[in-house]
Amino acid sequence: xxxxxxxxxxxxxxxxxSVKIECRSLDFQATTMFWYRQFPKKSLMLMxxxxxxxxxxxxxxxxxxxxxxxxxSLTLSTLTVTSAHPEDSSFYICSASRxxxxxxxxxxxxxxxxxxx
Amino acid sequence: xxxxEQSPQFLSIQEGxxxxxYCNSSSVFSSLQWYRQEPGEGPVLLVTVVTxxxxxxxxxxTFQFGDARKDSSLHxxxxxxxxxxxxxxxxxxxxxxxxxxxxxxxxxxxx
Numbered sequence: 001x002x003x004x005x006x007x008x009x010x011x012x013x014x015x016x017x018s019v020k021i022e023c024r025s026l027d028f029q030a031t032t033m034f035w036y037r038q039f040p041k042k043s044l045m046l047m048x049x050x051x052x053x054x055x056x057x058x059x060x061x062x063x064x065x066x067x068x069x070x071x072x073s074l075t076l077s078t079l080t081v082t083s084a085h086p087e088d089s090s091f092y093i094c095s096a097s098r099x100x101x102x103x104x105x106x107x108x109x110x111x112x113x114x115x116x117x
Numbered sequence: 118x119x120x121x122e123q124s125p126q127f128l129s130i131q132e133g134x135x136x137x138x139y140c141n142s143s144s145v146f147s148s149l150q151w152y153r154q155e156p157g158e159g160p161v162l163l164v165t166v167v168t169x170x171x172x173x174x175x176x177x178x179t180f181q182f183g184d185a186r187k188d189s190s191l192h193x194x195x196x197x198x199x200x201x202x203x204x205x206x207x208x209x210x211x212x213x214x215x216x217x218x219x220x221x222x223x224x225x226x227x228x
Contacts, residue, residue, distance in 0.1 A: 006159070032214060043123075043205060043221040044160070049214070093159050095216075102147060102209035106216055108159035 003027050004096050006109030014117055015086060021079045021112045023094030028107075032100030033077035035069060038091040038111070050077050051100060084116045120144075123206055123219030131227050133195055138222045140206035141188040149189045150216070151180055152205040160205055163191075196226045 003026040011019055023033055032051050036044040048064075050056040050071035058064045066088075068080040077096075081088050091113055095106035122141045130136055140149065148167045152160035164173050166182035166189060173180045177200075179192040189206055206219040 004159075034216070041203070041221075041223060043218045044207075044216075045218075046215060091157075095159075097214070100214040102211075102214040105150075105162065105165065108161075110159045111157065113157065 002107040004094065004107045004109040006094055006112055008112060009110060010113045012115045012117065013084065016083055019081045019084055019114060021092055023077045023079070023096065023109055025075045025096040025107070028098060029074035030096035030098065031074065032097045033071055034095045034106060035079050036093045036095070038093060044093060049100065081114065084114070086116045089114055089116045121206055121208055121217055121219040123222055125222060126220055127223050129225040129227065130196055132197055136193050136196055136224070138191045138204055139188070140190065140219050142208065143187065144210060145186050146208035146210055149182055149206060149208045151189070151191055152207060154203040154205060198226045198228050200224060201226050
C-alpha cells in the first residue's frame with residue numbers, strides 16, 4: 001500500500017511555457033503533500049508543503065508566484081511551474097503523508113524530469 | 118535551521134568491502150530515516166529509527182541511531198554492485214512534519 005503516482009515522468013518544453021505536474025496518492029488519503037527539487041547528484045530540497053484545502057507553505061527562497069501549488073483533494077496535489085526558464089530545469093519529486101506532523105511517513109513519487117529549452 | 122551533515126558525499130569501493138556512511142547534526146530529531154535512490158526515480162525508504170541507541174538490521178545493512186538522537190550511521194557489509202546508488206539520511210525535527218535531508222552519499226561498488 002501507500003503508492004504515490006507522479007505525472008508526467010518527463011517533460012521537455014520551450015522557455016516561457018507553463019508546466020503542470022500532478023502528484024496522486026492512489027490508495028490512501030493524503031492530508032499533506034510535499035514538493036521537492038533535486039539537482040544532479042544532489043540531495044532533495046523542500047520547496048513547499050501543501051495541506052488539503054488550504055494555501056501551501058513555501059520554504060524560504062522559493063517563489064510562490066513561480067511555483068503554484070494546489071491541493072484541492074485528499075488524493076491530488078499539483079505543482080505548476082509558470083513561465084518556465086532553463087534555470088527551472090530540474091528533477092521535481094512529490095511525497096504524500098496521511099498527516100503533516102511527522103508521525104506518519106512520507107511516501108514518495110518517482111519524480112518528474114523537467115527540461116526547459 | 119536544522120542541518121544534517123552527511124559524509125562521505127562520494128564513495129567508490131570494490132565489491133566485498135565494508136563501508137559506513139554518517140549523518141550528524143547538532144540538533145535532536147524525533148526520528149531519522151535512510152533512503153536509497155536510483156537515477157530518475159524517487160527515494161525509497163530503507164529504515165526509520167526512532168529510539169536513541171536503536172540498531173536495526175536489513176540483511177547486510179546495519180542502521181544505528183545515536184543515544185542523543187542527533188546522529189545516525191549506515192554500515193554496509195560486503196558491498197555488492199547492486200548496492201550502487203544515492204543514499205540519503207533525513208530527519209524530522211520536532212513535530213514539524215518536514216523532512217530535512219542530508220547532502221546524500223553517492224556509492225559506487227565496482228565488481
